[in-house]
Amino acid sequence: MRTIHLDHVAASPPLPQVVDAMIPFLRERFHNPSSIYSAGEEVTEALEMARDRVATLLHAKEEEIIFTSGGTEANNWALKGVLQANRSPVKHLITSSIEHFSTLHAARSLEKEGVAVTFLPVDKHGLVDPDDVERAITPNTALISVMHANNEVGTIQYIAEIGQIARKHNIPFHTDAVATAGVIPVDVEALNVDLLSLAANAFYGPLGVGALFIRRGTKIAPLLDGGRQERGFRAGTENVVGIVGMGIAAAIASEEMDARIAHLTPLRDRLIREVTGRIEEVALVGHPTRRLPGNVSVLVRYVEGESMLLFLDMEGIQVASGSACISMSLKASHVLLAMGIDPGSAQGSLLFTLGSENTNEDIDALMNALPPVIQRLRDMSPLYKRVSQFKPAQPKLAVAGKEK
Secondary structure, eight states: OOOEEOBTTTOOOOOHHHHHHHGGGTTTTOOOTTOOSHHHHHHHHHHHHHHHHHHHHHTOOGGGEEEESSHHHHHHHHHHHHHHHOOOSSOEEEEETTOOHHHHHHHHHHHHTTOEEEEEOOOTTSOOOHHHHHHHOOTTEEEEEOOSBOTTTOBBOOHHHHHHHHHHTTOOEEEEOTTTBTTBOOOTTTTTOSEEEEEGGGGTOOTTOEEEEEOTTOOOOOSSOSSOTGGGTSOSOOOHHHHHHHHHHHHHHHHHHHHHHHHHHHHHHHHHHHHHHHSSSEEEOSOSSSBOTTEEEEEETTSOHHHHHHHHHHTTEEOBSSSTTGGGSOSOOHHHHHTTOOHHHHTTEEEEEOOTTOOHHHHHHHHHHHHHHHHHHHHTOHHHHHHHHSOOOOOOOSBOSOOO
16 A cells, blocks of 8 residues: 655655765764864864755854754754743743644743743634734843744744844744755745744755754754853753754755745645545635745534544555644644634644655545545434534635634
């Protein structure tokens, strides 16, 4: 049975060029980059070449890229590091209600330490209103953090506009760009950001490696104490194997991004039409146009998302229900709830994230498997049977959620 991977938000398959570049650093080029002999210096050169490639992807300076273990570490460090470096006795953080857990939980942790946190609302599409950001600013605001695009519903935020507001008030601005860096154009200058998180697995690099862009002059405390690696910002021996892979993936993403977007966008739009047009009681989630090129997030009413996921897996089709992290929980997605979707409907979340290897044949296979799976599950649902008996014909919802 052929496997069809439609969960690229969780992990994209490393490119062959990425794997080939990494293998020598598992074998003969295994040396520690902190070593001063020639073999160590050669590894350092490879590490710095990767740094330059990631910087080029973001239109940043090489010295502004610090490697991390992934997006979670980068997000934690951005929030905790900037707040710790701020010496004001009273501190305030602004973020959104739909951030990744690595940002939300870091914010909650800071709250316990006495930091005031404002969690901004979103509209039915998952968009933060830049005016809400400005209204939330106080004299004690030490950091603003709003994700570039939501990994679960695909909505792309007005980051450049929020960045302008942050600059006007001289407040550091961080964005979680794990869902966008290497996927769509990300320019740290155009976005007006001071800190930006990214992860290699989002653009066909290895898992477990990421980076934090830190604009020169931004005050931030190290997250880890120890040695002087990463210019003294991040202690610990660098994951050279992963970093080399990330660098190659970044270089290829820079070259192929336009072609990838041109390939993914029509596939995404076709899948949206097919799922919402051929299956009743299905609603698109997220913004209809300001969304990631490979993201299709839907609600399937009267069916549990986890059940659909498992049945599709038996057909060799890999998808997600909500975010990759929320799939391990039976709780309704905090993102969907923040968008005004009721908990019952939110349980029917299904997320398809397409990659460059996906084709129209994959969409055909999915649409052959999905309707029978949904019908089978609905046939077992007492709620669906009860509703369908006397429900008048209604037009399908185009987009789920409520206005703010």
